[in-house]
Amino acid sequence: MKNNIMTIFKKEASRIIHDQKLFFSAVIMPGLLIFVMYMLMGNFMGNMMASDEDHVYQVHAVNMPTSVSMMLSIPELNMEITDVPATDAEEARQQVADRDIDLLIVFPSDFDAALAADNVPNIEVWSNAARISSMEARNMVTAILDMYHQELAGAVFTINAPSADAPYGHYDLATDADIFGMVLGFMIPMMFLIFIYTGCLAIAPETISGQKERGTLGALLVTPAKRSHMAIGKILAISVFAMLGAVGSMIGMAFGMPSLMGIELGALLEFYSLMDAALLLLVAVSTTLVFVGLLSILSAYAKSVKEATAYATPIMLIATLCGLASTILGRVPAESVFYLIPIFNSALSISSIVGFEVNALNMALTAGVNLVATMICALVVAKMFSSEKIVFS
Amino acid sequence: MKEILDVRNMTKTFRLSKKQQQLSSSKSPVKIAADNVSFKSYEGEVYGLLGPNGAGKTTTMRMIATLINPDSGDATVDGFSAVKQPKEIRRRIGFLTNELKLDQYFTPNYLIRFFGELHGMSKDMIEKRREELFSTFGVDKFAEVKVGNLSQGMKQKISLAVSIIHDPTIVIFDEPTNGLDVVTSKIVTDFLVDLKNQGKSIILSSHIFSLLEGMCDRVGIIINGKLVANDTIGNLAGDCTLESKFFQIYEETTKEAV
Ligand SMILES: Nc1ncnc2c1ncn2[C@@H]1O[C@H](COP(=O)(O)OP(=O)(O)OP(=O)(O)O)[C@@H](O)[C@H]1O
Ligand SMILES: [Mg+2]
Numbered sequence: 001m002k003n004n005i006m007t008i009f010k011k012e013a014s015r016i017i018h019d020q021k022l023f024f025s026a027v028i029m030p031g032l033l034i035f036v037m038y039m040l041m042g043n044f045m046g047n048m049m050a051s052d053e054d055h056v057y058q059v060h061a062v063n064m065p066t067s068v069s070m071m072l073s074i075p076e077l078n079m080e081i082t083d084v085p086a087t088d089a090e091e092a093r094q095q096v097a098d099r100d101i102d103l104l105i106v107f108p109s110d111f112d113a114a115l116a117a118d119n120v121p122n123i124e125v126w127s128n129a130a131r132i133s134s135m136e137a138r139n140m141v142t143a144i145l146d147m148y149h150q151e152l153a154g155a156v157f158t159i160n161a162p163s164a165d166a167p168y169g170h171y172d173l174a175t176d177a178d179i180f181g182m183v184l185g186f187m188i189p190m191m192f193l194i195f196i197y198t199g200c201l202a203i204a205p206e207t208i209s210g211q212k213e214r215g216t217l218g219a220l221l222v223t224p225a226k227r228s229h230m231a232i233g234k235i236l237a238i239s240v241f242a243m244l245g246a247v248g249s250m251i252g253m254a255f256g257m258p259s260l261m262g263i264e265l266g267a268l269l270e271f272y273s274l275m276d277a278a279l280l281l282l283v284a285v286s287t288t289l290v291f292v293g294l295l296s297i298l299s300a301y302a303k304s305v306k307e308a309t310a311y312a313t314p315i316m317l318i319a320t321l322c323g324l325a326s327t328i329l330g331r332v333p334a335e336s337v338f339y340l341i342p343i344f345n346s347a348l349s350i351s352s353i354v355g356f357e358v359n360a361l362n363m364a365l366t367a368g369v370n371l372v373a374t375m376i377c378a379l380v381v382a383k384m385f386s387s388e389k390i391v392f393s
Numbered sequence: 394m395k396e397i398l399d400v401r402n403m404t405k406t407f408r409l410s411k412k413q414q415q416l417s418s419s420k421s422p423v424k425i426a427a428d429n430v431s432f433k434s435y436e437g438e439v440y441g442l443l444g445p446n447g448a449g450k451t452t453t454m455r456m457i458a459t460l461i462n463p464d465s466g467d468a469t470v471d472g473f474s475a476v477k478q479p480k481e482i483r484r485r486i487g488f489l490t491n492e493l494k495l496d497q498y499f500t501p502n503y504l505i506r507f508f509g510e511l512h513g514m515s516k517d518m519i520e521k522r523r524e525e526l527f528s529t530f531g532v533d534k535f536a537e538v539k540v541g542n543l544s545q546g547m548k549q550k551i552s553l554a555v556s557i558i559h560d561p562t563i564v565i566f567d568e569p570t571n572g573l574d575v576v577t578s579k580i581v582t583d584f585l586v587d588l589k590n591q592g593k594s595i596i597l598s599s600h601i602f603s604l605l606e607g608m609c610d611r612v613g614i615i616i617n618g619k620l621v622a623n624d625t626i627g628n629l630a631g632d633c634t635l636e637s638k639f640f641q642i643y644e645e646t647t648k649e650a651v
Contacts, residue, residue: 007510015498215494219555221460222493223511224483388461 004225008233012207016241025202026241030195031248037191038256057137058101060084060092063109071144079137096126102137103127115152187260188354189347190323192249196284197319199245200291204238205308208299208381212391221391228382231296235378239292246284250277272354279363280353286370287346291319293377300384319343326351339365342373395436397563397594398457403430403466405452426452428618429466434596434611439589441609441626442598443639449618450598451490454567457596458488471562484512489556490567497541501532501551504540505558512559519558526554529587546577553584563594570601582608602636614639616646 016022057079061069064083072079084092092104104126108114114121123145127138147161160171211217220230254277258265294315295308302308325347326332332351339345345366352358384390405427414422427449434440442450455461457468459479467474473481495504502523509519527533530550535543540551557564566585570578585608588595599605605612605626612629614622622629622642630638 004511007507011496011499011503011507014503015496019498211496214496215492216496218460218493219495219508220511222458222483222486222488223508224480224513225511392455392461 004229005233005236008220008225008230009236012234012237013240015207016203016237022203022206023241026199027244027248029202030199030245031250031252033198034191034195034249034252035256038253038260042256042259042262055133056080057103057133057140058082059103059105059137059141060095060101061105061107062086062089062092063107063111064105065107065111068107068145068148071148072141077140079140093126096128096134099128099131099134102131102134103141105141188253189326189350190320192253192284192350193287193319193323193343193347194316195249195252196242196246196288197291197316199249200238200242200288200295201309201312201316202245203241204292204295205299205302205305205312207234207238208296209302209308210305212300212302213304217391227385231300231382231385232378235292235296235381238296239289242288242292243285246288247281250281250284276353276358279358280350282363282367283346283349283353286367286374287343289374290342290346290370290377291315293374293381296381297377297384300381300390322347326355332357334359334362336362336365338362340369342370345369394438396433397436397438398434398440398468398470398596400430400432400453400457400468401466403427403453403456403463403468405449405456405461405463425618427456427463430615430618430620431466432611432613432620432623434594436594437592438610439585439595439597439608441605441612442596442615443600443602443605443612443635444598444615445600445643448615450615451567452618453615454488454490454565454596454598457482458486458565459483460488484559485562487556487559487561487564488567489552489565489569491569491571492567493552495540495548495552495555498539500537500539501527501543501554502536504551505555508555509558514559522558522560526558530554530584545574546580549573549577549580553581557588561593563596564588565596567598568600569597570599570604602634602639606630606635614642616643619646621646 016026055078057077059072059079059081061081061083063086064081069081069083072081086106086109089104089106092101095101096104104124106124106126108121108123111121111123125138125141125145128134143160150161160166208217211220221227254268255265258268295312298311298315299308302311321328322344325344332348332355334357338348339362345362349363349366352362404425407424407426409417409422409424413424414420417424430449430453432440442453444450452461456463457470457475459475459482462476467476469475470482470485473485475482499507505523505526506519509522514522527536530553532547532550532554535547540548543551569581569585573581582604585595585597589608595608597605597608609626611623611625612635613620614629626635629635
């Protein structure tokens with residue numbers, strides 16, 4: 001009688017494959033949406049804060065003493081300093097505001113004389129926080145001016161002065177990979193959960209409530225096939241396509257992420273190993289199963305696709321909240337208790353994978369807990385299919 | 394005469410929601426849809442259930458078909474109990490109503506094979522039956538056209554074929570011509586006559602007197618959940634028509650109730 005599970009499975013699968021709209025919205029759309037979203041966000045952020053290794057910082061300077069301009073001109077700083085007359089200062093400031101140049105440094109005209117006379121001359125460093133390269137240039141310039149100041153004043157002690165370990169006074173130990181992971185850890189789980197959920201939502205109500213609504217479920221119930229087999233056959237079919245959708249989401253993410261981060265696709269492989277991808281797939285698949293289980297229960301309860309979709313909204317909200325888990329907690333917790341809650345554990349696991357903090361036990365817990373949750377859901381659906389109140393309401 | 398169906402004291406009550414209570418303008422929170430219903434039907438006979446809307450015809454038939462469980466009582470089909478051996482009953486009955494529909498995304502060939510498999514038939518058996526039924530109904534040409542693209546009459550023929558793919562011992566039809574136009578209705582009634590001629594046992598519900606009068610060997614009249622008459626059509630109608638007899642019984646029963 002295992003046969004009946006296969007019979008039901010094949011029919012539902014064939015239904016989904018042959019309905020282009022259904023197939024598209026469950027399998028293709030989530031990945032495509034992720035890709036397009038990441039692209040758009042990447043473009044948007046790229047425009048806002050362009051930053052790359054070879055960037056030559058455009059610095060305009062008014063009245064800059066040669067002593068300072070020599071310090072700023074060392075090749076390691078990658079700065080192109082353009083002297084502008086004081087009358088053009090206004091215009092240069094506008095260029096910083098428009099993000100056309102990175103920095104404007106304005107010295108008083110009598111800087112050296114004022115120093116000699118023990119006055120306190122002020123140096124203005126105009127920057128634009130909305131442009132990463134502008135902030136980087138500002139940090140370098142103020143650090144160098146600070147050193148200059150300490151030299152002039154006869155320093156008692158220095159902080160982060162250039163040394164053998166940090167020749168340019170750059171003491172931040174975060175690697176590129178760390179920064180990369182931190183940003184993604186906050187952004188990815190939520191979007192990923194939402195898109196996986198969208199894929200499940202496209203097929204579960206259609207396959208279960210839709211058949212209740214159209215009366216085709218009743219035709220099944222007069223056959224000798226077991227109710228539990230019908231439920232399992234349907235859930236299996238929904239799962240297979242929802243999982244394809246999850247794989248599609250991963251592919252969409254892999255191709256969208258580079259443009260989100262403003263790097264090449266190949267550079268992604270420097271940060272993430274195949275192991276990371278495999279773990280992400282494991283989490284994605286186990287999460288998909290939980291979503292399918294929950295949506296199947298709702299769909300069995302609902303009288304129509306419309307009703308099922310309405311019931312599904314709160315789960316979407318929960319998924320969104322879970323997706324923000326690591327942001328709300330402010331960290332990716334290592335304590336295993338957090339990984340005992342389905343969906344919540346998925347969000348944390350995704351954050352930990354992209355944030356390079358994978359913990360094998362917690363990964364295993366996530367996959368295991370989600371699988372058990374799915375099986376419980378399947379049992380509930382099987383029970384519901386045997387209930388006349390559910391089937392003939 | 395071999396007894397094929399034995400319905401014994403079947404009762405079914407539904408709990409009504411607040412909304413349903415208002416709709417039925419009744420104060421009672423429960424509805425007795427079938428009230429101690431008992432009747433028998435015999436091999437090769439057509440048994441007709443006659444009753445007004447909401448009388449309990451569908452409820453009774455669903456209990457026989459094991460789609461819902463009776464609160465008390467039982468029905469046996471060919472000796473198998475609906476309550477204790479629902480699977481055995483589902484193997485032996487064909488059930489057709491307008492509420493059970495075929496998936497419009499599939500072809501008749503696909504669907505008939507699908508239901509054949511669910512009935513546990515072998516591939517050879519299914520193919521043999523399929524060819525037989527499709528040629529009887531004259532739907533061979535449409536066997537690979539999606540059900541959704543077929544005409545209403547063609548759909549009805551496919552439904553009929555699917556409902557008897559497993560060659561059931563007894564066929565249960567709940568208002569089989571309800572909502573169909575005259576041409577499609579004729580397809581169904583012709584089919585019923587055909588089945589009867591083949592010696593199949595049939596349970597049929599309807600409120601069309603002529604259909605029942607022309608086909609049934611026995612008739613049960615159900616009003617407000619109670620089977621108020623149950624006899625051969627000759628004994629029941631006597632000299633007058635089934636219609637006038639029905640209204641006579643209907644008036645007597647509802648007067649008592651008032
Ligand atoms: N699932 C249910 N929940 C609540 N009440 C129900 C349910 N099913 C049937 N009823 C009620 O039971 C009564 C009998 O219904 P049933 O469908 O058996 O009547 P019927 O004789 O088939 O009528 P019709 O000619 O309209 O098809 C009706 O009053 C109906 O409202
Ligand atoms: Mg009815």
